[in-house]
Each structure stands twice: as C-alpha cells, then as structure tokens.
Amino acid sequence: MRRALVTGCSGQDGWYLAKLLASKGYAVHGHSRRGLDLPNATAVYGGDLSDHRLLDDIIDAARPDEIYNLCSLSRPQMSWDKPLESGLVNALMPHHLFDRIRQRLPKCRVFQATSSEIFGDATEYPQSESTVPMPQTPYGIAKLYAHQMTGAYRQHYGLYVCSGILFNHESPRRPLGFVSQKIAYAAACLRLGIHTSEAMDERGSPIVKNGMLYLGNMDVHRDFGFAGDYVEAMWLMLQQSEPRDYVIGTGESHSIREFCEAAFTLVGLDWRTHVAVAPALVRAVDSRRTIADSSRARAELNWQPRTSFEELVRQMVEAQIARLQTAGATRDATL
Known part of the structure; x- marks a missing residue:
C-alpha cells in the first residue's frame, strides 16, 4: 500500500485529493492546521507547518511515498493583510519541505501547488509553462519562490519534485471568502x-x-475549473517517469x-x-x-477537464x- 501525505487536507483541494487517493488504495496521511477529523485519511496531523520542527515530525511519522503540498495562505488579497505569514507558509515552508525530503526521503515524490498568480497581470494570452512570471501580490511572489525552488531542487539534487501551476478552480467546498x-x-x-x-x-x-x-x-x-478535475492532474503528475511542471486549467476565461x-x-x-x-x-x-494553455498536460498526462x-x-x-x-x-x- 502506497502512503501519501496531503498537507492542507481539510481545504477544498485536499478533500477531493484525499478522496481520490483513498479510492486508489493509498494510505492517506492528512495534515490540517486545526487537526480536524478528515474523511478518507488514515492518520491526521494538526498544527502550523511554518513550525519546521512540526513539519519534520509529520514527515518522519508518515514516511510517505508521495507528498502533495497544498498547505497555503490561499487568498491573494489576504496576503496583503498578512504578508509575512504568506511568505512563511507559501514560500519558506515548501523550501523546508524540499530540503527535508532531500535529507531523509530522497525517493519520495513531491507535488507543489503553484498558482496562476505567479503570472500577475500578464500580457501574454494564454499563459503556459514558458510565460514570464510577473507576480503582483505577496501571495504570488511567495508562490513563485516555491515554484522556482521546485525546479532548482529537481535540477540540482535530482529529486522528483514538480509544480502544478493551478488556475482558478472552484467547487461546492470552496470557502465563502472567494x-x-x-x-x-x-x-x-x-x-x-x-x-x-x-x-x-x-x-x-x-x-x-x-x-x-x-x-x-x-x-x-478568470479561467474557472472544477477542483475535482484538477486533483486528478496532481496525481498524474507524480505517476510519470520524469518530473515536470504543468499548467492546469480549462483554456476558457x-x-x-x-x-x-x-x-x-x-x-x-x-x-x-x-x-x-x-x-x-x-x-x-x-x-x-487569466487563461491557461494546458496543452502540455493534455498531451503528456492525458488529462483534460471534464466539468464545464x-x-x-x-x-x-x-x-x-x-x-x-x-x-x-x-x-x-x-x-
């Protein structure tokens, strides 16, 4: 039985992803800041992952084959109210995660949730993996840091780490703040x-x-998609022979x-x-x-959104x- 660690498991994406992984026979280890009882998770960890010692303890306890890092201060506007927290959670925590994997679990595969906010007010339409990032918010800047660290650790250390550049994705589980x-x-x-x-x-x-x-x-x-479709792309990204970054979106705005x-x-x-x-x-x-060019994901992952x-x-x-x-x-x- 494969073991997966899903951070931010109580959020919209984490809920759909844990359900998908459980249906595929994974033992799902879920993290929730508030330590909630999470459906589809065989083990649950609580606490603030900006505390690096806690993150270390969770990784050591879960010993995952795959990690899906969905933990995030997720609203761009909120990041103006809490810019330092946004940097800690959205940039430095993923960096620490990559380094812990390098030291302890170099065979573990890691998915990092990146955002279309890294493109900012782009002048290129649609946006693809090669679009020049121009983030405008603390959230976007922090996500870009984590995204670039993903590439750096993949290239320099040979780790299987990859980023999904996720465009807006919604669901009935989306919080009312959106x-x-x-x-x-x-x-x-x-x-x-x-x-x-x-x-x-x-x-x-x-x-x-x-x-x-x-x-x-x-x-x-905005390029609006369904979160349930997007978590399938996350899983597919960690099943490939080689790690790559992918834009995930519908191609409609x-x-x-x-x-x-x-x-x-x-x-x-x-x-x-x-x-x-x-x-x-x-x-x-x-x-x-924002409008996504997800042609790489469609061609290489055989993924496409199903929900209009x-x-x-x-x-x-x-x-x-x-x-x-x-x-x-x-x-x-x-x-």
Whole structure:
C-alpha cells in the first residue's frame, strides 16, 4: 500500500485529493492546521507547518511515498493583510519541505501547488509553462519562490519534485471568502427568499444585504475549473517517469459578470437587479485576465477537464441551496 501525505487536507483541494487517493488504495496521511477529523485519511496531523520542527515530525511519522503540498495562505488579497505569514507558509515552508525530503526521503515524490498568480497581470494570452512570471501580490511572489525552488531542487539534487501551476478552480467546498462562492451563496439566498444573509463578507457586512450582493471589479476574467478535475492532474503528475511542471486549467476565461449571470439565471433571477459594485471591494492590484494553455498536460498526462463552466456554477448554487435549507430546518427543529 502506497502512503501519501496531503498537507492542507481539510481545504477544498485536499478533500477531493484525499478522496481520490483513498479510492486508489493509498494510505492517506492528512495534515490540517486545526487537526480536524478528515474523511478518507488514515492518520491526521494538526498544527502550523511554518513550525519546521512540526513539519519534520509529520514527515518522519508518515514516511510517505508521495507528498502533495497544498498547505497555503490561499487568498491573494489576504496576503496583503498578512504578508509575512504568506511568505512563511507559501514560500519558506515548501523550501523546508524540499530540503527535508532531500535529507531523509530522497525517493519520495513531491507535488507543489503553484498558482496562476505567479503570472500577475500578464500580457501574454494564454499563459503556459514558458510565460514570464510577473507576480503582483505577496501571495504570488511567495508562490513563485516555491515554484522556482521546485525546479532548482529537481535540477540540482535530482529529486522528483514538480509544480502544478493551478488556475482558478472552484467547487461546492470552496470557502465563502472567494468571489465564486459568494455569488453562488447570494443566488441561493435570494432563491430561498433570504434578503439579508447571516454570512458576512470581509468588511463584516452581510454578503447579501437588502437583496443585494456587492462585489469588486466585475470585468476581471478568470479561467474557472472544477477542483475535482484538477486533483486528478496532481496525481498524474507524480505517476510519470520524469518530473515536470504543468499548467492546469480549462483554456476558457469567464468574467465575474458572466459568473453572476450564470448563477442567477439558474434560480430564475436577473443578476443585474441584485448585484452592484462596491468601490471598497475593488482591488488596487489585480490581474485582469487569466487563461491557461494546458496543452502540455493534455498531451503528456492525458488529462483534460471534464466539468464545464455551466456545470460548475450549477453544482455550487445547488449545494448552497441545500446547505441553507438544511440550516433552516435545523433552526426550526430547535425552536
């Protein structure tokens, strides 16, 4: 039985990846900062991996054949609020991981989750493995450091370490702090007649207030994919004879405006009467458009995304409706 260590296992990607690995017969060792009970994991470790001694202890305990490093301070905007923590978690922790593997488990294969944010406000469309990185946020800069260290350790030490340059990927498990889930949540609230939500945004205001959802720049375009499809690419990357870095994305780009239209149409509403721009939510620094050239992954990994943009939005909206209905029924039962 192969052993895999998945850091950040309680997050969106970690949940789908652990499920995939368990279905393939792996013993999955999962890390969660909060030490949560994780489905599909045979062992769970808690704590902050920026503590290098803890990371060493987890690696020594798990003795993995494969490591998937998904642990991250994952929102680019949050990295402006916590730039030093972003550097510790997104840059220095992966570097320490690579060095620990070099010293203790040189045969272990390592996947490093990189982000399309390393390209920043790129002028080249689509973005591929050869696109020049121009990160604009502490998050993107830290991810680029880890990405380049992946290549350095692979070339200099001969380790099997590789990066997946992941473009935006969503799912019903996406936290509410991300714009895609805010939109799905707002559409679900309004479908159920909830005009002021319990869930709050980053300003401490209800995500839905008096029937309105407030967002930032509606013209930003992103390559949106399904997280369940992307974890298959992660696994495939560690099954190859030679390690390489791969861009993972759909090759389609949709605006936030289009995401709103798709979500609100599903619940029979005109998004234009329920969505407005709040200047305070417009980012001072933001990449305008991302679109992935994943031709290398399609050719060499035989990977391709199976979930369409429309199906992704449908899954997210329907999951939010189900959650809100369950929460409402639970409240009613306690009255």
